[in-house]
Amino acid sequence: MTPGENGPSTPEDDDPFGYLYADGQARGAQPPSGGYGYPNSVSRVRTVGERQYGQQPPQYGQPAVPQQQGAPGRPNAYYQAPETLPGGTPPPGRPQTQPAPSRRGPNTKGLLIGAIAVVAAVVVGIGAAMLNGNDDKKKANQAGTPPTQSQSHAPSPSGSSSTAPGELPKTDASALQLGPGVTTASTTKGAQAKGGSYVTGFNQVGASVTWTVNGIPKSGKYSVYVGYSVPGKDATATLTVNGTASERPVGLNNWAHAAEGDYEKGWTKTYNWIQLNKGTNTIKLSCEQGNQCDALIDQMWLVNGWVNYSG
CATH class of the missing domain: 2.60.120.260 (Galactose-binding domain-like)
Incomplete structure (x- = not known):
């Protein structure tokens, strides 16, 4: 390692445009072909669905653990179809899942009959009270002081x-x-x-x-x-x-x-x-x-x- 060098290139020293400069070309920088401009540079390009949130990324210098793929013809275990998300729509050609039939509403006929029965009972009670009141009034008049003679x-x-x-x-x-x-x-x-x-x-x-x-x-x-x-x-x-x-x-x-x-x-x-x-x-x-x-x-x-x- 010559004076002024810090050893092999590290990811933070990568310059995606290094091949454009003389010192970068002296270090072997080449136009990008999938990664950055330096040899053995760390590629940050990932296949869709490969990254898993909640997991620790691999340490620098360690090979990444390959993503475990599902069985042929079956979706990746970590893949979530857009139609399963709230408000999502299935892609063309895929049949829509029919919503489950809703439950029947309340028995409105039974409720109506019950309400009519309650009203009828109230009316009968009021009529009976009025009749009893008239009877009491008649009894009170009969029991009162008789009018003056003649x-x-x-x-x-x-x-x-x-x-x-x-x-x-x-x-x-x-x-x-x-x-x-x-x-x-x-x-x-x-x-x-x-x-x-x-x-x-x-x-x-x-x-x-x-x-x-x-x-x-x-x-x-x-x-x-x-x-x-x-x-x-x-x-x-x-x-x-x-x-x-x-x-x-x-x-x-x-x-x-x-x-x-x-x-x-x-x-x-x-x-x-x-x-x-x-x-x-x-x-x-x-x-x-x-x-x-x-x-x-x-x-x-x-x-x-x-x-x-x-x-």
Whole structure:
């Protein structure tokens, strides 16, 4: 080894363009033919797939371990086809692998039937709650404080009852006990009493008609009806049952909507809730101080219970 030389060329001293210089040619550099320009230079060219990542490269000066090849016709063990990579596509001519059939989805029909059943159960529950609420409200009303005796009510246009009015006594004007100044007449048409009779002269304080009722089957609640006519304006009277007067006046209203002064078109009826004893009772309709009693009276009758219909 001559002075200035460092011994044989090492890979880091290789110059791929050494054959272009005089000193490189003096060292035997030749144009490249697969490696670098120097003799015995280390070739870094590798066959595709030969390099294995994760392994130590061979030490300088040691021969590289040849790559173990697979069997003829079989791919190298370390080769990975591009179609196996995510998003890869197979080369032309190679059949594509059919994807595995997907699993069946949920049974939507069964879910729909279940949802309908739940909704139906909720609706039934709400209906039952509403029915129970109505029953409770009815019981509460029945258990509440009864209305004032002889409370007057307007007759409704129509109605029905389990008990027919004919089962209890009924009276006409001709059978009533008349008070001072009160008489019967039949000149005004429209009265429902026998012979078209009615009580007149009721429009004065102290006037009264009394009905003695016999044969009441049991003590309890009853409704008394009064047939009357007013001349196109409302009237009032006082109802007394077995000596006890009602706290509120009886409303003899112009339910027929008759014109003023027209008694013939003013015939109608009203009812009041009362309490009667078993056997005989007295019911009196009178014109007291503060009443407006311009009315004709033709009939009175009873029905069982406190009703809410015209009778």
